[in-house]
Amino acid sequence: MPTQSILLKNATFTTLHPPRLQLGDVRIAGGKILQIGTDLNAEPREEVVDLHAKLLLPGFVCAHTHLYSSLARGMPPATSPPLNFLEILQKIWWRLDQALDEESIYYSALIGAIEAVQCGTTTLVDHHASPNCIDGSLDILQEALEKVGLRGVLCYEVTDRGGPEKRRAGLAENERFLKKQNSELVRGLVGAHASFTLEDETLAACADLAARWNTGIHIHV
CATH class of the missing domain: 2.30.40.10 (Urease, subunit C, domain 1)
Structure with a gap:
């Protein structure tokens, strides 16, 4: 500083x-x-x-963002235009998050953090998803935010869209990051995608995790 x-x-x-x-x-x-x-x-x-x-x-506070979406600008359009919200997810956002690796997670977060500062935003709540690069992904986001000097609240998106293994990995990433809590600038939450991609059992697991770590849940409604 x-x-x-x-x-x-x-x-x-x-x-x-x-x-x-x-x-x-x-x-x-x-x-x-x-x-x-x-x-x-x-x-x-x-x-x-x-x-x-x-x-x-x-400084402004952005209470909901997806830093990886900074990579969406310039993406090739879907072969057929999405006709509803679910198709927007399937043809755009889920294609993007499934392609994320450690490098793209870091640089998308770095770009998003720099743009936030340019607009006067000093705190971000980021709801992250990278189904093929889950473990350690929140650490990568933390590194990018701290490099820019932003405060942040980070969570990994728990969902059932990828099956039981991905669901368990998402819960584990949230808990690992909550347990770590070693930053003056960055904290964790429990991330849950939305009611239409979460089974009741998974929602209950998110609630239990949040209660055990005395934190909140960030969810799309």
Whole structure:
């Protein structure tokens, strides 16, 4: 994390606790806000950025994303256009997630994280699926997010669409990552795809896993 001090001058900024809009200066260093005030003087070798007529906001939180979807741009179209949501999954998204390997997981996450920062998003909740590269996939996502400096909540998508072996592997990946929990920036959740791809037994297993690790479930509804 860079430690150089930066002074943001003449900003219009918002605070959330309490919520308010105000004018002034903000000093940051090492990724933390050190001082808020008016007419703050620059310190020696401090970078000064004039934010006159600009709005300074807290980082946005994206509560649902699929970082691997950054690879979907430019994908060849399906031979026949999908006619409903299930066909969209079958002809586009499930084709993509089944093709993911360690390298494509990493670079898709890196691209998505960089684009998030460019848009002011500093926290992501990522619902990941890579049926042919499950074990360790959440570690790869964590590595990419930490390289960019984003906070993240990561889960692996448990589903029955690939059969019992893939279901068990998805549950195991979530539990392995929850057990690890070694990052200041990244945490885990239990991922579950959707009611139409999950048997009752699998949903119960997801709920049990979340209860045992005192965490939540991220699911499509």
